[in-house]
Amino acid sequence: MTLPLSSPASPRPATPPAPTAGGPAVTLHLSLTQLVMGRYRPRQRFDAAALDALARSLASHGVAQPLLVRPLEGGEPGEGRYEIVAGERRYLAAQQLGLTHLPAVVRRLSDEAALELSLVENLQREDLNELEQAEGVLRLLALRLGREVGGVRSLLYRMDNEAKHKVTQQVLGSEDARTVERVFAELGTLSWASFVSTRLPLFSLPPDVLEALRAGVLSAAGARLLGRLRDPADRAPLLAEVWDAPPGDAELRRRVLTVLGASRSQLPAAQPPAAQPGPPAARLTAWAHTLLGGRRWRSPARQARAQALLEELAQLLCAEEDDDAPVTP
Incomplete structure (x- = not known):
């Protein structure tokens, strides 16, 4: 059921007392002056266009869902104040419309419960950027696991390395690992392994x-592109443009690649390994490290030439084996 909006011209009766600790939730119409933004919200920015659209929807259709709030201590005498646990966007849109009151469900919640409810409610929305989402997931995992955020990151990397058989299994299958899996299953957005590979970096x-x-002002894809410029002096001009008038990811990619190309052109040409005396196997190993560590295989011409040389080398090795074979009379 859609709840009616409260216009500035329609005053509300005095707010009843908040529910007692452990008691049932109570739905009230609260003055916007009694509400404060939540401390635990993962969303740090609010898109102006999206807020405009929400304000128009509230003006046309009313409030479809009340806010979730919890009472705060330390307000002015006779004035109950409430922290928003879920519904910040509705609150901001109501302010934009000049409304005076909003419906809200009031619950007594601990800091931990308020954090978890706020994170889950926000993480299930699609308009969080990837960094906000990652920070929120880490905070939720820290709450569930009883760890610091840094410890959660270490746990996730350990799980990833064990899953890839890079280290001995010690964490996978543990209660902590099962907790991680449950959290990602509840959120339903991506797996923990995808989170490690796409969000933690x-x-x-x-x-x-x-x-x-x-x-x-920068998308996650754009941030990854700019992150390829390790020299702050190379990044600074592009970042200044991003803050002033953000280019699209395609244009940003072109600009970043141009800067990277200019930087590489100023580097001295890679030199082949010194021709040292010794067995051919040692010299081949040195060449392999040089070739595999570079970016020389992007050119189709280089690939074709390398393939031809490898085939010639293979024939040479086979011929040497034939030379060592016993001669049949």
Whole structure:
């Protein structure tokens, strides 16, 4: 059922007392002046266009779902104040419309319960950016596991390395690992392995790139592109443009690749390994490290030439084996 909006011209009766600890939830019409934004929300930015659309919807259809709030201590005498646990966007849209009251479900919640409810409600929305989502998931996992966020990251990387058989299995199958799996199953957005490969690397980006991503002026794809520019002097001009007038990801990719190409052209040409005396196997090993460590295989011409040389080398090795074979009279 859609609840009616409260217009500035229709005052509400005094707010009844909040529910007692452990008692049932109570639905009230609260003044917007009694509400404060939640401390545990994963969303740090609110898109202006989306808020405009929500405000129009509220004006046309009313409030389809009340806010979830919890009472706060320390308010002014006779004035109950409430922290928003879920529904910040509805609150901001109501402010934009000039409304005075909103329906809200009031529940007594601990800090831990408020954090979990806020995270779950927000993480199931699709408009969080990847960094907000990653930070929210880590905070939810930290709450469930009783660990610091840094410890959660270490656990996830350990699980990933064990799943890839890079280290001895010690964590997979444990209660902590099962808790991680349950959390991702509840969220239903991506698996823990995908989270490790696509979200955790975001925290390794340079601080200036993370700042732009968190502010919403840069997409996650754009942040990964700019993160390829390790020199802050190379990033600074592009970041200045991003803050002023964000280019699309395709244009940003072109600009980043141009900067990377200019940087590489200024480097000295790679030199082949020194021709040292010794068995051919040792020299081949040195060549292999040089070739595999570079980016020389992107050119089709180089690939074709390398293939021809490898075939010639294979024939030579076979011929040497024939030379060593006993001669049949």
